[in-house]
Amino acid sequence: MNRPDFQRYQKEFCAHARSPHLNPRPAGVSAKRIGVYAQLLFNNMESTLSGCFPVCKKVLGVRKWNRLVRDFFAGHRCATPLFRQIPEEFLQWLQQTEPVGIPPFVPQLAHYEWAELAVAVADAPMPARWSADGDMLEGKPVLTSALMLLRYDWPVQRISPRFKPIQPLTEPVCLLVFRDAADEVRFMELNTVSAHLVELLQDGSRTGREALMSIAQTLRHPDAEQVVAFGAPILADLKARGAILGIVPL
Template identity: 40%
Template sequence: MNTAPLPFQLFQRAFLASLRDPHRSRAPDGVPTGRWRVYRELLYNKIEASLAACFPNSRALLGPRAWTRLVKAFIAEHRCLGPCYREIPDEFMHYLQARGPGAADPPCLFELAHHEWMELVLMIAEAEAPAEIDPAGDLLANTPVLAPVLSLSCYRFPVRAIAPDRSGWSRWKKRAVEAETVPHFMLGFRNAEDEVRFTELSAVTAQLVQRLIDQDPAQAVTGREILWRLAVDSGPPDPERFVSYGAATLLELRAQGAIVGVRRSPNPSNETLRGT
């Protein structure tokens, strides 16, 4: 339905355009500058407050001038589709992704921001643990079940370690991507106490967690089978030993809260029933 804009809508669009990007779009004629500035400041402060709350380290890494510039560019260039104020950080991540790395950005900025954002995402995600799990069941003989709110990210930078040292942030501002050779696998999840936890995983544990994420719940594959397949695919000399190491890893993940329990492996009579 394309209809010609009504006269009052021309004013609305011009006004919003000037609020977003005062350098490109002048305020409509007849709008008092002082009152226009009230709206511009409210807008900037609101967006900045949301981003500062979600991205405190990214903000500190950039420093006040670069941060202000980035926030202003976000307001000017991005169209926020999410109707909720708390979605501003999501919109900011969309913006950073679409914009690509800025020439003056510290190379680790995007990953640091992503990691900070994940904390918010995991905190408010809606998923709840399925009811029919056994928290203490055997992880090899049954299907291990991951925490319902969980994410596995692969970073080039050790995002948990990005922090100021004696020279402030300068080390992280300069540190080049090329310097990073080993990927950092970061597992984030919400535990049974509803707290968000992060833990860095080895490459092989990350593969194991990825296979658990990819499990089709209808398949009821046991922990032993998952480990065995992983061993066969990645080819260690002794799969049996690999499975016993893997069993210890599964236990550790459960102790941390990333695995919440097991879905019982169906007994033969159930199999028959399901087959009918």
């Protein structure tokens, strides 16, 4: 069945607005007029994405960045009308399509930058019964629920226009992104033990001592109490930085 004229016009208009160099403009529409719409739409998309991925834009440079945004705008069908969700769709598109001509670290760098937005807008329910103070070894530490524990093969936290790594790391870097009690998004680089400690505490079922004793068992450490003594300052640091909000007392 033939499309009605207005639907055919809409399709041609949108196709040209998304990718003016590949799709002709609808008949009877001046290049100047439709060019205004096409540029406005692209500028809105670019502004939304550059706000979430500023380091990616700086590292790629304006020309490569605009080409990347143009390819996404032209070829991806967004599943949401909400602008704050478009960066996640861009990230998924970037990971799935692996665009030619961009450094191999860019998808992970983009994920790291997107994580800040994801944590900033995440719901953060709290346990019904908890205290801001208390013994984190004997109580169950309460992590902020607006938190992401991330591992990357590239040193994403250090990448900049002056530092563009050529090879991935020999060991993944562990990064904690979280929102503190003042609703500030913060970042921490963790070693393997600290990252494992955070993983064990995330479900809220263990005391600090139980989590550290589990780590001692995993490490097959001959003195579990030494691991507990080593881990106590890590718990204190996580609390001082705002990743741990308090404890659920037993």
